[in-house]
Amino acid sequence: MKKENSRRSFIKNISLATFSAIALSGCNGAAFDQFLQKNFKTLSKKEKDRLIKELENKYKEKYGKEFHISDKPALEGTLFGYALDLSRCVGCRRCVYACVKENNQSREPQIHWIEVLKMEKEKGIDFTHSTAQYNPEKVPEDGYFYVPVQCQQCKNPPCVKVCPVRATWQEPDGITVVDYNWCIGCRYCMAACPYGARHFNWGEPNVPVNEINTEVHFLGNRLRMKGVVEKCTFCVQRAREGKYPACVEICPVGARKFGNLLDPDSEIRYILENKRVLVLKQELNTQPKFYYFFGI
Amino acid sequence: MNFIRFIRECIKIIFRGSKTYYAWLIFLLLLLLWGGYGYLGQITTGLIKTHMRDSVSWAFYIGNFTFLVGVAAAAVMLVIPAYIYDWKPIKEIVIFGELLAVCAVIMCVSFIIVDIGNPLRFWHMLPFIGTMNFPSSMLSWDFFVLSIYLIINLFIVTYLLYCIFYGKEYKKSIVLPLVLISIPMAVAIHTTTAFLYNALPGRVFWNSALLAPRFLASAFCSGPAILLILFQILRKTTKFEIKDEAIWKIAELMVYAMFIYLFFTIAELFKEFYSGTENILYWKYLLFGIGDHKEIVFYSWSSILMGCIAFILFLIPKTRKNFLTLNIGAVLIYGSVYVEKGIALIIPAFTPDVLGQIYIYTPSLTEIRTAVMIFSIGFLLFTFLSKIAIAIVFEDYNIISLKPGKKIT
Amino acid sequence: MKGRFYRNFKIPVFLITLYSVLFFGCKSKEPDNYETIKVNNQREEIKTIAKDEEYAVESPPFSEGIFPCTDCHANFPPNPVRRKLVEWHEDISAMFNHDSLNRWCLDCHDLNNRNYLRLASGKLLDFKESYKLCGQCHGEKLRDWKVGVHGLRTGEWNGKKEYLLCVNCHNPHSPKFKELKPEPPPIKQEDIK
Numbered sequence: 075m076k077k078e079n080s081r082r083s084f085i086k087n088i089s090l091a092t093f094s095a096i097a098l099s100g101c102n103g104a105a106f107d108q109f110l111q112k113n114f115k116t117l118s119k120k121e122k123d124r125l126i127k128e129l130e131n132k133y134k135e136k137y138g139k140e141f142h143i144s145d146k147p148a149l150e151g152t153l154f155g156y157a158l159d160l161s162r163c164v165g166c167r168r169c170v171y172a173c174v175k176e177n178n179q180s181r182e183p184q185i186h187w188i189e190v191l192k193m194e195k196e197k198g199i200d201f202t203h204s205t206a207q208y209n210p211e212k213v214p215e216d217g218y219f220y221v222p223v224q225c226q227q228c229k230n231p232p233c234v235k236v237c238p239v240r241a242t243w244q245e246p247d248g249i250t251v252v253d254y255n256w257c258i259g260c261r262y263c264m265a266a267c268p269y270g271a272r273h274f275n276w277g278e279p280n281v282p283v284n285e286i287n288t289e290v291h292f293l294g295n296r297l298r299m300k301g302v303v304e305k306c307t308f309c310v311q312r313a314r315e316g317k318y319p320a321c322v323e324i325c326p327v328g329a330r331k332f333g334n335l336l337d338p339d340s341e342i343r344y345i346l347e348n349k350r351v352l353v354l355k356q357e358l359n360t361q362p363k364f365y366y367f368f369g370i
Numbered sequence: 371m372n373f374i375r376f377i378r379e380c381i382k383i384i385f386r387g388s389k390t391y392y393a394w395l396i397f398l399l400l401l402l403l404w405g406g407y408g409y410l411g412q413i414t415t416g417l418i419k420t421h422m423r424d425s426v427s428w429a430f431y432i433g434n435f436t437f438l439v440g441v442a443a444a445a446v447m448l449v450i451p452a453y454i455y456d457w458k459p460i461k462e463i464v465i466f467g468e469l470l471a472v473c474a475v476i477m478c479v480s481f482i483i484v485d486i487g488n489p490l491r492f493w494h495m496l497p498f499i500g501t502m503n504f505p506s507s508m509l510s511w512d513f514f515v516l517s518i519y520l521i522i523n524l525f526i527v528t529y530l531l532y533c534i535f536y537g538k539e540y541k542k543s544i545v546l547p548l549v550l551i552s553i554p555m556a557v558a559i560h561t562t563t564a565f566l567y568n569a570l571p572g573r574v575f576w577n578s579a580l581l582a583p584r585f586l587a588s589a590f591c592s593g594p595a596i597l598l599i600l601f602q603i604l605r606k607t608t609k610f611e612i613k614d615e616a617i618w619k620i621a622e623l624m625v626y627a628m629f630i631y632l633f634f635t636i637a638e639l640f641k642e643f644y645s646g647t648e649n650i651l652y653w654k655y656l657l658f659g660i661g662d663h664k665e666i667v668f669y670s671w672s673s674i675l676m677g678c679i680a681f682i683l684f685l686i687p688k689t690r691k692n693f694l695t696l697n698i699g700a701v702l703i704y705g706s707v708y709v710e711k712g713i714a715l716i717i718p719a720f721t722p723d724v725l726g727q728i729y730i731y732t733p734s735l736t737e738i739r740t741a742v743m744i745f746s747i748g749f750l751l752f753t754f755l756s757k758i759a760i761a762i763v764f765e766d767y768n769i770i771s772l773k774p775g776k777k778i779t
Numbered sequence: 780m781k782g783r784f785y786r787n788f789k790i791p792v793f794l795i796t797l798y799s800v801l802f803f804g805c806k807s808k809e810p811d812n813y814e815t816i817k818v819n820n821q822r823e824e825i826k827t828i829a830k831d832e833e834y835a836v837e838s839p840p841f842s843e844g845i846f847p848c849t850d851c852h853a854n855f856p857p858n859p860v861r862r863k864l865v866e867w868h869e870d871i872s873a874m875f876n877h878d879s880l881n882r883w884c885l886d887c888h889d890l891n892n893r894n895y896l897r898l899a900s901g902k903l904l905d906f907k908e909s910y911k912l913c914g915q916c917h918g919e920k921l922r923d924w925k926v927g928v929h930g931l932r933t934g935e936w937n938g939k940k941e942y943l944l945c946v947n948c949h950n951p952h953s954p955k956f957k958e959l960k961p962e963p964p965p966i967k968q969e970d971i972k
Contacts, residue, residue, distance in 0.1 A: 274417075
């Protein structure tokens with residue numbers, strides 16, 4: 075009896091083992107690798123390079139375009155700051171759509187990293203009575219002013235504090251970034267952000283192939299997948315190459331300014347020194363690096 | 371291998387039962403299938419099938435999660451009065467309370483799994499293999515505390531049932547410390563969940579210091595309600611003995627909790643409505659609506675009404691001691707807290723959103739179906755576990771009676 | 780006899796010599812950002828020259844064929860009378876809205892050489908340095924512009940600064956920005972399916 079039992083159990087075990095081995099090997103090795111892929115911050119240089127190569131190949135296969143994924147780290151001695159001239163913004167939303175194109179945001183379902191709010195001049199900065207849905211024939215409208223809001227890249231970011239998996243962190247140059255391969259999509263950061271700057275891919279993002287920007291940064295504007303959070307990264311793929319973010323370059327009235335807060339000769343420092351700046355929701359002590367000022 | 375035998379015998383219990391039992395099982399299974407198919411749509415297309423959007427990024431699922439954490443906490447908190455007032459069936463109370471807690475925690479975790487965008491990446495939250503953001507993130511704390519609570523409760527209940535099954539005396543040195551730990555753990559899980567919301571200064575509606583106390587009070591005034599009804603059923607159908615006075619005592623304790631909860635709510639309302647700052651908007655949306663948007667006004671007022679009626683029913687000794695009104699009150703308070711945690715806590719915090727824009731949220735069919743799926747899983751699990759517990763504790767289902775030759779009744 | 784002459788007139792002679800030396804010796808030195816140019820082969824005028832490494836600006840947005848102005852203006856005598864133009868440049872004159880109560884064409888354009896603009900002092904400016912002309916009245920804007928705070932930034936934030944001229948954005952004859960048609964508003968979240 076015992077012998078039979080042991081033989082039976084032996085056969086059972088062996089067949090189980092073989093089946094599982096076949097099943098696992100049959101699984102796509104790449105999918106398995108992706109499942110086990112570690113947090114970006116913990117990867118070594120070699121692992122990072124390999125990951126980027128894999129991604130470039132994957133994107134090329136999917137979209138038929140050559141991608142150039144950069145993982146350029148922060149430049150030494152930089153801390154990015156941004157200033158927006160409230161006296162000049164006319165609410166034309168060119169910045170919104172330039173950002174969409176530059177950063178490969180999903181067109182459907184639509185994601186905008188920048189939201190422009192129309193507010194009454196009489197009330198001043200008052201979110202409760204603002205609207206993002208204005209659509210007149212011409213802007214600016216009499217009696218109203220416009221406040222574009224995007225990620226404020228806070229010095230004391232509440233989103234970084236609450237992420238349960240450390241998928242979002244602030245880089246040494248002050249840009250708060252998201253590792254899209256690590257984010258579990260719990261949206262705690264979205265609940266924590268007081269500026270509504272973080273956006274979620276509720277469905278599979280869709281970017282028309284002919285509008286894809288192939289100059290991407292791993293932590294910035296590379297193509298995202300459903301179920302992850304994304305947000306403005308001060309165009310990290312451009313800023314770390316010395317270029318201005320797309321929103322700065324497109325603004326037709328020159329309301330947007332960008333620069334290195336650690337450089338005493340930068341225009342952003344000039345603004346802090348000579349124009350009176352304010353930050354949104356200052357009482358929350360998030361210490362944004364996105365300043366609003368009145369240039370005229 | 372005794373343990374494996376124990377598990378095998380327990381599983382056998384699930385397959386015996388009356389026609390009503392099977393009818394109940396089939397009903398739950400049908401709900402599960404209906405719900406599961408809805409959830410399948412969400413897995414393939416994404417969370418876009420829910421009505422959550424950027425403005426209201428947490429809603430029905432998280433509301434249910436919060437409510438169930440309360441149930442899990444309260445189920446075990448009942449152990450305290452059982453111990454203090456020296457109720458005879460304290461062991462049974464502990465077992466059933468913890469079984470309820472285990473099912474509730476499993477439902478909580480299920481709600482989280484269906485809510486996150488990438489459920490397969492849950493392992494990122496584990497320490498050492500993933501990168502747990504402990505102690506900074508309250509979600510990591512919650513995950514940590516809930517896991518420990520689940521393990522403790524599962525262990526106690528399994529150990530107790532195992533001991534009874536094998537006719538052994540359970541070792542007090544193992545059980546007692548764990549039971550004693552599980553009580554502050556119960557408080558801890560609900561407080562941590564409250565802190566989850568409290569940690570966000572950007573969400574003004576949740577930024578009140580009273581949030582955690584209110585959570586505990588509402589948990590304690592609703593959680594025992596299930597057990598109240600369950601004990602009455604057990605009393606009628608099994609050898610379970612519990613004095614009327616014990617049940618009335620439970621109801622009395624719930625009254626204290628309800629009163630505290632009422633007082634806290636009035637304190638919150640006074641602070642907002644008297645100061646009249648802009649923060650009033652969230653409460654206004656909850657109670658009176660903003661402009662034409664009055665979607666949750668019905669729910670918030672019905673929750674308040676149900677709670678008040680339950681409070682009065684439990685307060686007056688005559689209605690408390692009458693089992694009909696007692697049970698009506700229990701159902702009412704349960705419903706009241708469910709609506710309050712599920713809808714009245716989460717949604718007003720996001721309406722209007724941080725930039726003042728209003729997005730009106732109502733649960734989509736997918737969300738309802740998924741919730742039904744999870745609740746039916748929870749009910750199924752609780753049915754099975756209760757059946758096992760009843761068989762082992764009250765019906766002499768043990769190793770001796772299972773010896774070949776002896777028939778099991 | 781000789782000694783007395785010397786003794787009496789020592790100081791006046793000294794002074795006369797000193798003044799002569801000063802008068803004829805020191806030439807008036809022009810600042811090095813001005814040069815004299817021959818205008819219409821007749822008079823000499825003084826024009827400012829940009830220090831090349833100063834501001835890397837875009838080129839002025841001339842309409843096609845309009846420059847050099849002397850292609851036409853060399854052929855007839857200049858008319859300094861303040862009036863509304865009707866034969867040529869009537870389109871500009873019609874839309875002119877730059878302090879039109881007090882200013883007119885020849886406050887900025889030089890009377891005798893239309894290839895240059897002119898500062899209030901009379902000094903001439905190349906069109907490439909038109910910002911100096913705008914800066915006469917709009918000093919704070921010029922100060923901000925020089926740092927890069929006024930106007931649209933081009934180039935690199937950590938490289939050599941590049942600039943747009945004032946007139947690349949502001950039409951000098953009607954500088955106020957026209958209203959724009961806004962891009963579409965975001966899709967309402969209720970409509971995202």
